[in-house]
Amino acid sequence: MSKLRLGVIGTGGIFKHVHLPALLKHADIEIVALCDIIPAKAQIIADEHGIQQVYENYRDVLARDDIDAVDICTPNLYHSEIAIAALNAGKHVFCEKPDAVNQHEALKMKQAAESSGKVLMVMRNNRFRAVSQFLKRVSEQGHLGDIYAGRCGWIRRRGIPGKGGWFTTKELSGGGPLIDLGVHMIDLTVWLMGNPKPVSVSGSTYCKFAASTISDSEHSKFGETQSEGVFDVEDLANGYIRFDNGASLQLEFSWASNIGEESNFVELRGTKGGFKLVNDDIKLYTELEGVLCDIHPQIEASQDAHGANLYHFVDVIKHDAEPLFTPEQGLDMIKILDAIYESARTGKEVYLT
Structure with a gap:
């Protein structure tokens, strides 16, 4: 399998200071697109790291057939909406915590992962x-x-x-x-x-x-x-x-x-x-x-x-590693x-x- 081609949705502090440094170090990850409702913020990061494309609407990221997975780093309210849409679009999903703002949305995320057959993992770095x-x-x-x-x-x-x-x-x-x-x-x-x-x-x-x-x-x-x-x-x-x-x-x-x-x-x-x-x-x-x-x-x-949590996500997708986190655990949380x-x-x- 070639590099995991990743689209990032949300480029605020948690992405810039935590996700990005780890993702840039992994030889099997290629960040090919950034998305933010303030595109200028994402463009600064893209220019600095040679990332090809910047979007304002996350659905434009999901429409790309050449993106394998998305990393969601938005405010909490949008985690479930974007994760469900991404899973339904055939993308693997890594999402910052919390899984969702209520259990009804967390259940829909779990169901979307099950029906799509794609990996859904939420940050459990501890x-x-x-x-x-x-x-x-x-x-x-x-x-x-x-x-x-x-x-x-x-x-x-x-x-x-x-x-x-x-x-x-x-x-x-x-x-x-x-x-x-x-x-x-x-x-x-x-x-x-x-x-x-x-x-x-x-x-x-x-x-x-x-x-x-x-x-x-x-x-x-x-x-x-x-x-x-x-x-x-x-x-x-x-x-x-x-x-x-x-x-x-x-x-x-x-x-x-x-x-x-x-x-x-x-x-x-x-x-x-x-x-x-x-x-x-x-x-x-x-x-x-x-x-x-x-x-x-x-x-x-x-x-x-x-970073170890993000790398585990890659191992689950690329090498069939046993996931340490399941959507059922996320729903219980x-x-x-x-x-x-x-x-x-x-x-x-x-x-x-």
């Missing part, structure tokens, strides 16, 4: 971190035993991205830190638990820092700030998930709250062992010969996890997020079907 790969092996080899409870989150002191822009506009984003950061750490945790099915969810959301202009997080640089823009999403969400195997998971995600410092974390408790992962630092807790033991593994610095928002609205636990 699965490809070196520490995550290590913990997955520890879990699969049975060192944790029966995993029955956990906690996960990503909390910031002041790190609201693109305030007033699409990140903080519910119509375009689907929500705040829950849908922005929650996809990352909930997915990683559930994956490490062995992908049990969620059966019920409860949660709360808060918006307390919409007027704040302070930032201490580099992540606040994502998106374009608009001083007169909209802020109608939460800045903190917490919740609780029950799974079909009896396990449970607590969670917390914030763009802004009065804490010591930003961190992302996963903690799991098993009958043989447990662990705490904070950023890239792991501590394992177990017992040996009747003695409680703390183990502090030294894992090499993470590879480019975003969006069901969880939908249910937390619904529980926060109603004050009641939500049961999933």
Whole structure:
């Protein structure tokens, strides 16, 4: 098979700073077209890297028979619309997270992938971190035993991205830190638990820092700030998930709250062992010969996890690699997020079907 000919739809910050450097390094990928609703932005990138064609309408990309796959890096609202159209046009699809802004759209994406026979993969870069790969092996080899409870989150002191822009506009984003950061750490945790099915969810959301202009997080640089823009999403969400195997998971995600410092974390408790992962630092807790033991593994610095995820997408298409992500897992993720928002609205636990 020749190089995978790729069309990119959406050329904002996540593409320029994360996707593009990885794609340019891969010998089996050729970026042949860029698309953006502001074509001048895409043209600058195209000129710099010798990319042949720039479009304003994504359907012009999908109409090309010589494009094998698309990489979708638009605001969240458009992920499902473009992914479904691309799959129906016979293209493989890689999409930035979140999969969609609601479960109905995520289900349509899954159905389009199944009917087209094409690969649909959504960014799950945290699965490809070196520490995550290590913990997955520890879990699969049975060192944790029966995993029955956990906690996960990503909390910031002041790190609201693109305030007033699409990140903080519910119509375009689907929500705040829950849908922005929650996809990352909930997915990683559930994956490490062995992908049990969620059966019920409860949660709360808060918006307390919409007027704040302070930032201490580099992540606040994502998106374009608009001083007169909209802020109608939460800045903190917490919740609780029950799974079909009896396990449970607590969670917390914030763009802004009065804490010591930003961190992302996963903690799991098993009958043989447990662990705490904070950023890239792991501590394992177990017992040996009747003695409680703390183990502090030294894992090499993470590879480019975003790039590794993109390269895995290529391997699935070109070399029939077993996909580490399935659209069914994506649908479960969006069901969880939908249910937390619904529980926060109603004050009641939500049961999933």
